[in-house]
Amino acid sequence: MYESTRGNLSEQTASQAITLGMVPGGGLFVPSTLPALNWQDLQGLTYRDIAQHVMTPYLPEFSQDVLSEIVNVYADGTFDGPNPAPLISVGNFGVLELWHGPTAAFKDMALQVLPNLMKVSLSSVEQNSDVLILVATSGDTGKAALEGFKNRDGMHIVVFYPEGGVSAVQERQMTTTEGTNTHVVAVKGNFDECQAAVKRVFALDSLKAQLQEKHLIFSSANSINWGRLLPQVVYYYWAYLQAVEQGKVTPGSKMNVVVPTGNFGNLLAAYYAKRMGLPIGQIISASNKNNVLVDFFSTGVYQSQRAFFQTISPSMDILVSSNFERFLYEMSGRDAQKIRSWYDSSNQGTFTVDPDTLKQCQDTVYAGWSDEDETLETISRSYNAYQYVFDPHTAVGMKVYEDYLATTEDQTFTVIASTASPFKFSSNVLTALQGKQESLRGEWVALDDLTKLTGWKIPLGLQGLNKKPAKTVEVCEADGIEEVLQRMFI
Numbered sequence: 001m002y003e004s005t006r007g008n009l010s011e012q013t014a015s016q017a018i019t020l021g022m023v024p025g026g027g028l029f030v031p032s033t034l035p036a037l038n039w040q041d042l043q044g045l046t047y048r049d050i051a052q053h054v055m056t057p058y059l060p061e062f063s064q065d066v067l068s069e070i071v072n073v074y075a076d077g078t079f080d081g082p083n084p085a086p087l088i089s090v091g092n093f094g095v096l097e098l099w100h101g102p103t104a105a106f107k108d109m110a111l112q113v114l115p116n117l118m119k120v121s122l123s124s125v126e127q128n129s130d131v132l133i134l135v136a137t138s139g140d141t142g143k144a145a146l147e148g149f150k151n152r153d154g155m156h157i158v159v160f161y162p163e164g165g166v167s168a169v170q171e172r173q174m175t176t177t178e179g180t181n182t183h184v185v186a187v188k189g190n191f192d193e194c195q196a197a198v199k200r201v202f203a204l205d206s207l208k209a210q211l212q213e214k215h216l217i218f219s220s221a222n223s224i225n226w227g228r229l230l231p232q233v234v235y236y237y238w239a240y241l242q243a244v245e246q247g248k249v250t251p252g253s254k255m256n257v258v259v260p261t262g263n264f265g266n267l268l269a270a271y272y273a274k275r276m277g278l279p280i281g282q283i284i285s286a287s288n289k290n291n292v293l294v295d296f297f298s299t300g301v302y303q304s305q306r307a308f309f310q311t312i313s314p315s316m317d318i319l320v321s322s323n324f325e326r327f328l329y330e331m332s333g334r335d336a337q338k339i340r341s342w343y344d345s346s347n348q349g350t351f352t353v354d355p356d357t358l359k360q361c362q363d364t365v366y367a368g369w370s371d372e373d374e375t376l377e378t379i380s381r382s383y384n385a386y387q388y389v390f391d392p393h394t395a396v397g398m399k400v401y402e403d404y405l406a407t408t409e410d411q412t413f414t415v416i417a418s419t420a421s422p423f424k425f426s427s428n429v430l431t432a433l434q435g436k437q438e439s440l441r442g443e444w445v446a447l448d449d450l451t452k453l454t455g456w457k458i459p460l461g462l463q464g465l466n467k468k469p470a471k472t473v474e475v476c477e478a479d480g481i482e483e484v485l486q487r488m489f490i
Contacts (some may be wrong), residue, residue, distance in 0.1 A: 002017040003029070003030060004023040005028050008026065015121035016125055017226050019118065019219060034272060037054060039241065041053070048075045052068055055234070061124055073113060085238055091386050095416050103173060104421035108147070109231060111141070113148075113227075113231045115148045115155065130217075131154065132216045132489065134201065139161070142170070148221070149221065150177060156183075160185050161187065162194045169465065184474075187476060195318075223323055229265050254412055256413070257280055258404075258416040260393040264323035264324045266419070271364065286401070287400075288372075290308065297361060298367075301352045302352075306319065312428040313425075315419070328353065338353075370396045376432040383433055389429065389450075394419055401414060422450065426443060434453075
């Protein structure tokens, strides 16, 4: 069963939690208990079979046959090889490449599964309505969600992204998505304003009633939805198993994990894997210049009312990390009253946690950040040292890992979660590698230049993007989302 982080809703089944997406009155669903799963029982299994083992205890009403069919996406050619998340040995650490899906970002690992989880959940709760998926994206989730949900019967998806706040490739990926049920809207403002506006729409009872008359119900494909977060737990087990198989980790000994962090879902998945018994040592959170989380782990004060920076790692340009609420729920001993008080709207995005909760947070996660120059320099230095190309998000993780090593001298084998292909950000990567501004030549020239320079192949999903027909993008103010949805569906 699933409970609300704010204690404001009775326990729900997995199907109910996935269908709703987020708690209607505010708050997020978390599993009432975290099952234990011995990694040794998974040795020798394929990724799809491990996915089934990890997800089964969280989805009790899903039959094994149904779940087997859902996770088959990891073995049916959707990903660009037999291993959907290879652990690459780089120097004395490992890079877990999570970008071998159709949109070249880690979001594919979960968003190729979520639509079928949602379809089964809808039928399980005997919901005869179509579902309207609303997604706020800082860059990668949007395309991955559009790709997962396109042309799905009984499902419609609208993606909202900050106008001018995503890379040229990310925007083009979204606007060229096929499917009669897919819609893309640019929102004036930054990602936090975009995300807050979408959350407000979820809570509008009048709009929900209008949609219900049209046999439509809301849900989400962001990582606020448990069905999006759960598949992400799988790849940490996969990383550990590969590290053991490659002789990087002695069976049973610990592995550290570095996660480039925006909305905190990817890191939270590592935490849940650790809670389930996976031998993870230190979890390292890596932020860019929008370093609200680093300040929190230092002071215990979450201060989202601050300067917002547009950076070369746009998927991390976030000040309100939605999944952090789940993390604080766990760190506070699952104290829903504390979560309610911290996330009360009267606080206007600023709160201070108690000393015990802060100590628990600090004992669980090491947090660091990298500025723009450091990120570019890390891309260059890492390529020269290892002939490995980091995208600007994974490079943030690399820089923070280097800082962690210098501070702690911890020699535990460490895996850096690589969240996107460098080709999604070719201009900035080329600027780092060649020491000159490449963006003036255009993003599409940069794709070809990067492959010529490195010998790496352009991911299939990024090839020919500039030649594909694009949807017309509607532009609206943050407070105009309700009106856009009414125009589209009512």
